Amino acid sequence: MKLKYLIIALFISLQASAQVPAPAPLQNKPILLTGATLHVGNGTVIEKAAVAFDKGKIIYAGSASSAPTATGYEQIDVTGQHIYPGLIQPNTTLGLNEIASVRATLDQQEVGQINPNVRAMVAYNTDSDVLPTIRANGVLLLQVTPVGGTISGTSSVMHLDAWNWEDAVVKADDGMHLYWPPLLYQTQSETTPAFTEAQRNREKLLQDLDKLFKEAAAFRLGTPNKENFKLTALKGLFDGTKRLYLHADNAKDIIESVRFAQKNGVKQIVLTGGRDAWRITDFLRENNIPVILSGVHALPGLAGDDTDLAYKTPFLLQQAGILYGLSYSTSLHGVRNLPFIAGTAVAHGLTKEQALMTITVNTAKILGIDTQVGTLETGKDATLVVSAGDLLDMRTNQVTQAYIQGRRLVLTDKQKYLYQKFKAKYQAGEAK
Known part of the structure; x- marks a missing residue:
């Protein structure tokens, strides 16, 4: 019975997020993504890379070993994932x-x-x-x-x-x-x-x-x-x-x-x-x-x-x-x-x-x-995506993070809402 009410509560919370997400706020602190494979966009691929950006602009994109020190940064570990230009x-x-x-x-x-x-x-x-x-x-x-x-x-x-x-x-x-x-x-x-x-x-x-x-x-x-x-x-x-x-x-x-x-x-x-x-x-x-x-x-x-x-x-x-x-x-x-x-x-x-x-x-x-x-290079907009797998393959394309001019997007949408809605419905039915 507790599981049933928990699922119903989840369903109600999903209804609140069914609308188009509000635009992301301006970037308010430097962000450092580390550990991913970086696809610069010009043909270059860098393993174990890092991308740093502040005030919506990229300030570093290259090997993690040469990345700026993380002091003052929001450091996000994306090891095993891939970073691409938007x-x-x-x-x-x-x-x-x-x-x-x-x-x-x-x-x-x-x-x-x-x-x-x-x-x-x-x-x-x-x-x-x-x-x-x-x-x-x-x-x-x-x-x-x-x-x-x-x-x-x-x-x-x-x-x-x-x-x-x-x-x-x-x-x-x-x-x-x-x-x-x-x-x-x-x-x-x-x-x-x-x-x-x-x-x-x-x-x-x-x-x-x-x-x-x-x-x-x-x-x-x-x-x-x-x-x-x-x-x-x-x-x-x-x-x-x-x-x-x-x-x-x-x-x-x-x-x-x-x-x-x-x-x-x-x-x-x-x-x-x-x-x-x-x-x-x-x-x-x-x-x-x-x-x-x-x-x-x-x-x-x-x-x-x-x-x-x-x-x-x-x-x-x-x-x-x-x-x-x-x-x-x-x-x-x-x-x-x-x-x-x-x-x-x-x-x-x-x-x-x-x-x-x-x-x-x-x-x-x-x-x-x-x-x-178009590319992830110093001085350009921090407009990029992080994917758990190959972005070009529908089997592995799984965007976990996305940024436009350094602003982190909320990656919810109506289709994801509908998926969760009916998943909750059938889980509630199984819990009876």
């Missing part, structure tokens, strides 16, 4: 939508085709029930990206622990997202009116895009009498302060979109999606185009492709010397699987440290935040 998920609507069937919770797109003035970060919901489930697997930063239309708007890089969107910003308005209109292919022997109309609409859309970019370039150089929010939002593309993320998969679409951006004077171009990137690596390398690769867990794109082509595409890009990062963007809740698509790439050619780089430092370089995050 993982970075690019190109996601996480934080912009919550419940697919409830329109009021969906803030990922605006009406219309051309919306460069849309800013995703102002719609970012720090109270989302989904965010804690993502960081529990090691993902601590997001590139929050609008969708819909041809130019969907501007993304921003956010972290997953904050009271509001202003506190969550890591890099505001990092780039504009252009969803390239795909080439159309006639599958019948003779041209149909519907195909002709679709082709005409595509050509008009490309003409409108070209006109818009030329107007934006002229607007940047002029002194307009009144504000134009759409043209103002595009200005950063021409001086390199903002990236243009081209969303395209087909090889011909990729080449066409890149040449369009270059012709219009865009300084920094990033390919997003990139299913066929492996087919045109020479073109990408010659034009210095980095890739955010989606669809590692996907079926082959063409009937003649290898069945494991999507799995080994990261290795093909690695061999070709392309700067690329991985994105898990096919499912809102699936973002928690970001480390596991990197693990899939390990099974198809990459080393574990190369795979780790695709979801840490490579992505940080592409997004322009590598001076802050």
Whole structure:
């Protein structure tokens, strides 16, 4: 009977923790993690390592034998575990939508085709029930990206622990997202009116895009009498302060979109999606185009492709010397699987440290935040995770600690609450 009441008390306490955890307080004393295997994020692995950080910044990362003395530090023994940089998920609507069937919770797109003035970060919901489930697997930063239309708007890089969107910003308005209109292919022997109309609409859309970019370039150089929010939002593309993320998969679409951006004077171009990137690596390398690769867990794109082509595409890009990062963007809740698509790439050619780089430092370089995050080095943000096992393996990924800018996160979430809730229910039934 005592056991029954104890379980009921546990259940009541779990109900109190079912909400999204409050953001962690600022780091108030130096912390020293010792004894773990350190994965720096740049390919370096240090056994029996130590990481020290204070006021949100890393002050030491290296061998435990050379670590600063523990006087004044909160010393945490993590012997036998692994320390990794916080993982970075690019190109996601996480934080912009919550419940697919409830329109009021969906803030990922605006009406219309051309919306460069849309800013995703102002719609970012720090109270989302989904965010804690993502960081529990090691993902601590997001590139929050609008969708819909041809130019969907501007993304921003956010972290997953904050009271509001202003506190969550890591890099505001990092780039504009252009969803390239795909080439159309006639599958019948003779041209149909519907195909002709679709082709005409595509050509008009490309003409409108070209006109818009030329107007934006002229607007940047002029002194307009009144504000134009759409043209103002595009200005950063021409001086390199903002990236243009081209969303395209087909090889011909990729080449066409890149040449369009270059012709219009865009300084920094990033390919997003990139299913066929492996087919045109020479073109990408010659034009210095980095890739955010989606669809590692996907079926082959063409009937003649290898069945494991999507799995080994990261290795093909690695061999070709392309700067690329991985994105898990096919499912809102699936973002928690970001480390596991990197693990899939390990099974198809990459080393574990190369795979780790695709979801840490490579992505940080592409997004322009590598001076802050991406590796565990002195002077960078103390944004890191501690795992009991290999972070890239779903069988051993067990995050025991996580820090964002030195603030230790509470790693509870709704799914863990539900697990404990029904575990307590059945234990209570067995105790009768």
